[in-house]
Amino acid sequence: MTELVxxxxxxxxxxxxxxxxxxxxxxxPDAIGEIEVDGSEAVVEVGDGAERVIDHLDxxxxxxxxxxxxxxxxxxRAVREYVEExxxxxxxxxxxxxxxxxxxxxxxxxxxxxxxxxxxTRLSGREEGESxxxxxxxxxxxxxxxxxxxxxxxxxxxVMLSKQDPTRDDNPTGTVTQVTNYSVTVAFxxxxxxxxxxxxxxxxxxxxxxxxxxxxxxLESLPTAEGALADLRDVIVGLEExxxxxxxxxxxxxxxxxxxxxxxxxxLATDDLHLIHGPPGTGKTxxxxxxxxxxxxxxxxxxxTAPSNTAVDNLVERLHEKxxxxxxxxxxxxxxxxxxxxxxxxxxxDSETYQRSRDCREEAFELLDQQEYxxxxxxxxxxxxxxxxxxxxxxQGRGSRGVPPERIEEMASWLDLQAEADELFExxxxxxxxxIEEILDAAEVVCATNSTAGSDVLADRRFDTLxxxxxxxxxxxxxxxxxxxxRRVIMAGDHRQLPPTVQSERxxxxxxxxxxxxxxxDQYDCRSVLRTQYRMHERIMGFSSERFYDGQIRADExxxxxxxxxxxxxxxxxxxxxxxxxxxxxxxxxxxxxxxxQRADSTSRENxxxxxxxxxxVAAYVETGIDPAEIxxxxxxxxxxxxxxxELDARLSATADLEVDTVDGFQGREKEVVxxxxxxxNDRGSVGFLDEPRRFNVALTRARRKAIVVGDSETVTAAPxxxxxxxxxxxxxxxxxxx
Ligand SMILES: Nc1ncnc2c1ncn2[C@@H]1O[C@H](COP(=O)(O)OP(=O)(O)OP(=O)(O)O)[C@@H](O)[C@H]1O
Numbered sequence: 001m002t003e004l005v006x007x008x009x010x011x012x013x014x015x016x017x018x019x020x021x022x023x024x025x026x027x028x029p030d031a032i033g034e035i036e037v038d039g040s041e042a043v044v045e046v047g048d049g050a051e052r053v054i055d056h057l058d059x060x061x062x063x064x065x066x067x068x069x070x071x072x073x074x075x076x077r078a079v080r081e082y083v084e085e086x087x088x089x090x091x092x093x094x095x096x097x098x099x100x101x102x103x104x105x106x107x108x109x110x111x112x113x114x115x116x117x118x119x120x121t122r123l124s125g126r127e128e129g130e131s132x133x134x135x136x137x138x139x140x141x142x143x144x145x146x147x148x149x150x151x152x153x154x155x156x157x158x159v160m161l162s163k164q165d166p167t168r169d170d171n172p173t174g175t176v177t178q179v180t181n182y183s184v185t186v187a188f189x190x191x192x193x194x195x196x197x198x199x200x201x202x203x204x205x206x207x208x209x210x211x212x213x214x215x216x217x218x219l220e221s222l223p224t225a226e227g228a229l230a231d232l233r234d235v236i237v238g239l240e241e242x243x244x245x246x247x248x249x250x251x252x253x254x255x256x257x258x259x260x261x262x263x264x265x266x267x268l269a270t271d272d273l274h275l276i277h278g279p280p281g282t283g284k285t286x287x288x289x290x291x292x293x294x295x296x297x298x299x300x301x302x303x304x305t306a307p308s309n310t311a312v313d314n315l316v317e318r319l320h321e322k323x324x325x326x327x328x329x330x331x332x333x334x335x336x337x338x339x340x341x342x343x344x345x346x347x348x349x350d351s352e353t354y355q356r357s358r359d360c361r362e363e364a365f366e367l368l369d370q371q372e373y374x375x376x377x378x379x380x381x382x383x384x385x386x387x388x389x390x391x392x393x394x395x396q397g398r399g400s401r402g403v404p405p406e407r408i409e410e411m412a413s414w415l416d417l418q419a420e421a422d423e424l425f426e427x428x429x430x431x432x433x434x435x436i437e438e439i440l441d442a443a444e445v446v447c448a449t450n451s452t453a454g455s456d457v458l459a460d461r462r463f464d465t466l467x468x469x470x471x472x473x474x475x476x477x478x479x480x481x482x483x484x485x486x487r488r489v490i491m492a493g494d495h496r497q498l499p500p501t502v503q504s505e506r507x508x509x510x511x512x513x514x515x516x517x518x519x520x521x522d523q524y525d526c527r528s529v530l531r532t533q534y535r536m537h538e539r540i541m542g543f544s545s546e547r548f549y550d551g552q553i554r555a556d557e558x559x560x561x562x563x564x565x566x567x568x569x570x571x572x573x574x575x576x577x578x579x580x581x582x583x584x585x586x587x588x589x590x591x592x593x594x595x596x597x598q599r600a601d602s603t604s605r606e607n608x609x610x611x612x613x614x615x616x617x618v619a620a621y622v623e624t625g626i627d628p629a630e631i632x633x634x635x636x637x638x639x640x641x642x643x644x645x646x647e648l649d650a651r652l653s654a655t656a657d658l659e660v661d662t663v664d665g666f667q668g669r670e671k672e673v674v675x676x677x678x679x680x681x682n683d684r685g686s687v688g689f690l691d692e693p694r695r696f697n698v699a700l701t702r703a704r705r706k707a708i709v710v711g712d713s714e715t716v717t718a719a720p721x722x723x724x725x726x727x728x729x730x731x732x733x734x735x736x737x738x739x
Contacts, residue, residue: 001033002050003072005080006042007224012063013037017044020062025053039220043072043080075239076223082237083219086477089512090219093475094212096504098158101206105166110202117151118205120184125161125196133177133187140183142199147181154179156210159186159203163195166204172196173206214454215477218484228487232272236483236516242526245269250298253290257556260287263528267291267490268298275471275517275527276492279553280544280701281535284492285668287528288467289318291490296324296444300464304447305482307474307500309333310661311668315469316342316447327443330452333665342447344457347439348432357431364424367417374417375410387415450474453482461485468492470668475500476516493517496548497698498667532556535670537563537584539732540700540707543725548697564705567626567672577736578708579620585733587726588613588710593738596681604639605688607679610710611640613738614677615647617708621673622652629657630672634699636663636690637679644677663699674703678711685718693721 006017014035021027026049033045046053050071058069070076104113113119122143128136139161141148153159155176162171172192178185184203195201225233234240247265256264260283267274268291276284276291288304295302304319304326306312310333319326320338327347332339340346348354375381377390383401385393394412399405436457440446446458450468466486468479472493478500483489495518502508521527531554533541538555545553564581578586594609614633622628633648635641641660648655659671676699680687689695700707709725716722729735 001045001047003077004044004046004050004053004069005072005076006044006057006062006067006069007040008065008067009037009040009042009062010065012065014042016063017042020057021046021053024060025049025056027053038080038084041080041223075234078237078239079223079233083222085511086480087216087219089507089510090212090215090477092504092507092510093502093512094207094209096507097207097212100503101204102167105160105204110166113204114149114151117149118153119166120148120151120153120203123201123203124199125192125201127192127197128185131177131187133175135188135191136177136185137174137188137192137196138183138185139201139203145182148184151205152208153184153203153205154210156213158206158209159184160206161186161192161196162202162204163198163200166202175209211451211454211478214451214481215475217454218480219477221484222480225484228271229484232483232487232489235272236480236520238523242273242520242524243271244525245271250294252294256283256287256290257532259528259530259532260290263287263530264291264294266528268294270488270490270526273489273491273520273526275521276490276530277494277517277521277527278530279494279533279549280497280697281533281541281670282530282553283532283534284494284530285314285318285469287530288469288490288492289315289322292319292445292465292467293322293324295465301462302445302465302467303453303458303461303463303482303486304445304467304469305450305453306469306668307450307478308470308665308667309449310665311470311473312447312449313339314668319445319447325442325444326447327439327445329446329448329455329457334659344436344439348435351435351439353431353438354435357428357435360424360428360431364421364428367421367424371414371417374414375407376414377411381407381411390415448482450478450481453485458485462487464488465490471517472515473498473500473667474515475502475512476514476519477512479516491517495521496694498664498692498694501664534559535704536701536707537561537705539585540703542732543728544697544701546728547721547724548693559704562705564626564672567705577734578617579624580734581624581706583734584703584706585729586706586708587713587729587733587735588708589726589735589737590681590710590712591737591739592681592712592714594681594712596679599639602639605637605679606639606643607677607681608643610677610679610681611643611647614644614675614710615651617675618648618658619651626673627657628652628655629659631675632659632661632666632669632671632673632702633675633677634661634663634666634702635677635679636695636699638662640677640679663695666702667698670702670704672704673706674708676700676707676709676711678709678716681712681715685715687716687719690716691719691721696721696725 017035022029031047036043054069110121114121122141123139124142125137125139128138157176158173159176160171160173174186174188177187222233235242248268252261252264263276276287278284292302292304304315313332313334316326316328326342328343381403390411393400394409397405399408463486466482466489468491471491472495499513502513533553534556538560541555545551563584594607596605596607598605621631633644641662645660680690713726
């Protein structure tokens with residue numbers, strides 16, 4: 001049997017293929033084996049006559065589509081297998097996400113889910129007719145003119161509509177096509193059930209589908225990739241080894257150390273892929289930033305991404321500090337002026353072209369307002385008259401079918417206003433797109449999350465160089481979203497830090513939790529390794545170095561012994577042993593003194609005793625004169641970060657600069673003082689997801705001069721990673737019991 005691949009199919013199925021093979025290719029029907037159709041491609045097994053089929057059908061038609069036909073070669077097969085494997089994993093993950101939402105829909109009340117931003121209640125639906133997207137319906141609050149609550153439901157998401165019972169199996173689901181302050185428009189594949197044209201409806205977020213769709217789109221574009229992207233794809237799929245070109249001969253920032261400079265030169269040299277690999281604080285981001293700066297300087301178009309909004313913010317801030325002109329597509333996680341001013345939305349506000357687009361839109365709305373005073377050509381008055389006929393009659397000043405001439409004239413004016421408004425809306429869209437293009441063209445670097453790199457505004461853009469920071473926190477298909485828009489890729493990461501979150505255990509087991517970075521770093525030699533860190537006092541660094549990096553990290557002498565007194569601070573005697581600026585590493589052991597608890601509607605945990613202590617300590621630091629912007633509190637549990645924020649608000653007047661975040665959210669960042677609240681304290685020795693060594697590694701390596709870890713040693717040492725920690729701190733730092 002020969003396997004043939006057919007490309008360019010439209011809606012044709014196996015029947016059309018067999019028909020064409022038999023009738024035009026002259027193949028015996030019995031000689032046709034398995035047929036696998038996948039989107040616009042199909043693979044067909046053929047016994048005798050494969051060559052004849054190619055002769056007759058390659059470049060010809062199957063059904064209505066013009067197709068290409070070829071023998072399935074090794075390369076095509078490998079790419080197909082890769083795409084199939086990862087599409088399957090993405091689909092599993094999507095299912096797991098749907099199941100998570102279903103669980104939440106069962107356990108939270110409608111109000112709680114609405115408050116969480118994942119449902120909208122009290123909706124009415126109205127049919128909007130058929131479009132390319134399907135059968136569209138618009139949903140607004142039943143009480144007319146009432147704005148919708150804030151939700152995370154956005155264009156591209158899968159939502160479920162229900163009345164009374166959101167757990168019914170037959171509730172319809174559809175894709176969001178438009179969101180405004182007052183309405184959400186949803187497209188359904190099939191004609192939606194009648195009850196949706198009524199009131200008392202509820203809309204639930206069912207899956208943040210857009211990211212899954214973008215991953216699948218990226219995967220699907222691989223088989224037909226051309227040029228540099230095809231070479232890159234072949235490396236990713238495992239068909240080719242990465243190139244090993246001599247480092248470029250360029251002067252790079254000489255404040256970087258030798259390994260960092262070499263990493264930049266190697267990264268700039270690659271035609272396909274280079275990895276920057278190293279433990280916390282060794283300057284992976286710093287090196288990536290220099291590689292970006294150099295790429296810009298030699299004229300490359302550059303896309304810089306990371307898996308999370310926080311990590312993208314970090315890139316934007318650091319590039320901006322280096323004088324690089326960045327545009328941020330998407331929304332920053334933190335709202336500082338520097339971050340806000342670089343967003344596409346904010347830059348649009350200053351664009352003259354965008355202003356013109358706005359004026360057009362405003363003018364169009366004014367025209368629509370004028371329609372209010374006229375008779376609309378709806379069923380009651382139109383009486384089957386076409387638009388053209390209404391205009392003709394109006395020109396002649398005549399009535400028709402019992403409709404008086406004045407009404408006809410009003411309807412004609414209404415139609416004229418509509419036509420004029422439509423034209424203005426179209427012009428507004430054109431100008432808006434033009435404004436976006438102008439801003440992106442003028443930017444030296446475009447920054448976005450991996451997912452947002454797949455958004456429509458970047459759809460037709462291709463970049464010479466892509467840099468993915470924190471690449472070990474992103475799944476392989478999510479990295480593909482920016483990769484398929486690029487010619488070469490530089491990734492920075494460390495697989496001893498947090499891996500990507502994968503919800504489906506099966507998908508994780510079958511390969512989704514192994515990152516592209518990790519896979520390539522294990523397989524090839526296309527990486528630069530950094531070992532000297534410039535962040536932590538050596539005692540803060542020591543545990544992580546010994547536990548996770550075979551003692552291989554070196555502290556640069558500029559930081560090895562740096563402590564808070566270098567920053568001129570004074571200590572409040574009340575918390576002296578803990579706050580003591582000269583002690584870089586302190587473990588505050590609550591020993592069961594501060595038990596954890598769980599909120600009724602939450603799977604997270606919180607610990608009021610720890611929250612209160614941590615807030616007291618932060619207040620003490622602020623009193624000592626440390627800039628609040630140099631303090632962060634992190635915790636593995638997001639309920640605890642909420643609680644700590646409340647406690648801080650109660651103690652301090654200005655908390656805007658203080659950062660409180662989850663450990664996962666803080667990856668890639670650093671502060672002079674970092675307090676870690678471990679939360680878990682119970683009699684069962686239950687540690688939940690504290691039992692992830694990589695999470696502790698990240699938590700411990702965020703502080704530059706002072707790390708305070710607060711936790712119950714009796715509970716947390718149930719997780720192996722914490723077992724030796726109290727001992728380490730006793731030797732190299734200070735353990736302070738709270739009792
Ligand atoms: N060659 C250098 N000289 C002086 N300081 C440096 C150098 N390289 C990096 N740094 C500083 O070290 C700190 C850590 O750097 P960076 O954030 O780039 O490390 P990273 O490896 O990306 O960290 P993480 O693993 O946490 O993401 C920063 O404050 C940075 O300015």
